Amino acid sequence: MRTNSKVIIEIARDRDALLIAAMSKDLIEFGLSWRWKPSRVLSMIRDPDCVVLVAREDNNLVAFALMEYHEIHGHLNLLATDPAYRRQGHARQLLQWLLASARVAGLATVGLEVRSDNDGAQAFYQRLGFRIEKRRKGYYAKGLDALSMVLHLIEPSQAARRPQ
Ligand SMILES: CC(C)(COP(=O)(O)OP(=O)(O)OC[C@H]1O[C@@H](n2cnc3c(N)ncnc32)[C@H](O)[C@@H]1OP(=O)(O)O)[C@@H](O)C(=O)NCCC(=O)NCCS
Numbered sequence: 032m033r034t035n036s037k038v039i040i041e042i043a044r045d046r047d048a049l050l051i052a053a054m055s056k057d058l059i060e061f062g063l064s065w066r067w068k069p070s071r072v073l074s075m076i077r078d079p080d081c082v083v084l085v086a087r088e089d090n091n092l093v094a095f096a097l098m099e100y101h102e103i104h105g106h107l108n109l110l111a112t113d114p115a116y117r118r119q120g121h122a123r124q125l126l127q128w129l130l131a132s133a134r135v136a137g138l139a140t141v142g143l144e145v146r147s148d149n150d151g152a153q154a155f156y157q158r159l160g161f162r163i164e165k166r167r168k169g170y171y172a173k174g175l176d177a178l179s180m181v182l183h184l185i186e187p188s189q190a191a192r193r194p195q
Pocket residue numbers: 058059094109110111112113116117118119120121122123124143144145146149150151152154155156158
């Protein structure tokens with residue numbers, strides 16, 4: 032899939048694990064202990080219940096997103112755009128791709144956790160239709176709170192009626 036003349040979106044390859052993990056450490060997990068190490072990212076790239084997407088320009092990793100697909104719920108674990116490429120729609124394109132595939136897979140909701148002090152990401156997710164569901168006190172190390180955000184792909188009343 033093409034986003035602009037040079038940037039393409041594709042499924043991550045094994046060799047992307049190192050850079051995704053490094054970017055996660057610097058752009059998402061900064062100030063916290065590093066949980067998304069290369070081996071964990073690699074296991075997600077190889078996990079059939081997970082999709083790891085990348086946007087790249089030539090050999091540069093522009094943005095990435097990692098989502099787990101459960102039976103009726105998807106969970107977005109990682110999403111970041113290289114600072115040099117922000118506000119160009121790359122994260123939106125990755126997330127819209129994942130949300131479209133979640134709809135096809137019949138998921139009812141997609142959720143995520145975001146740092147309570149990360150106003151930019153919260154604004155981004157709200158723009159994409161996510162709503163804050165609850166505050167999770169001390170979710171991260173050092174007592175940092177998370178906000179759980181959720182997007183309903185189908186009406187909650189319809190989801191309740193679906194056979195399990
Ligand atoms: C949040 C993040 C992924 C957004 O990536 P991006 O590629 O710049 O986002 P997009 O260009 O697709 O933004 C789409 C829309 O979201 C909103 N948005 C994005 N970043 C925003 C910000 N910092 N402040 C307010 N609104 C923002 C805007 O409405 C934007 O549309 P516009 O540029 O036409 O106004 C990026 O800022 C990032 O990597 N942050 C650090 C990592 C992070 O916090 N990840 C989320 C962890 S849960």
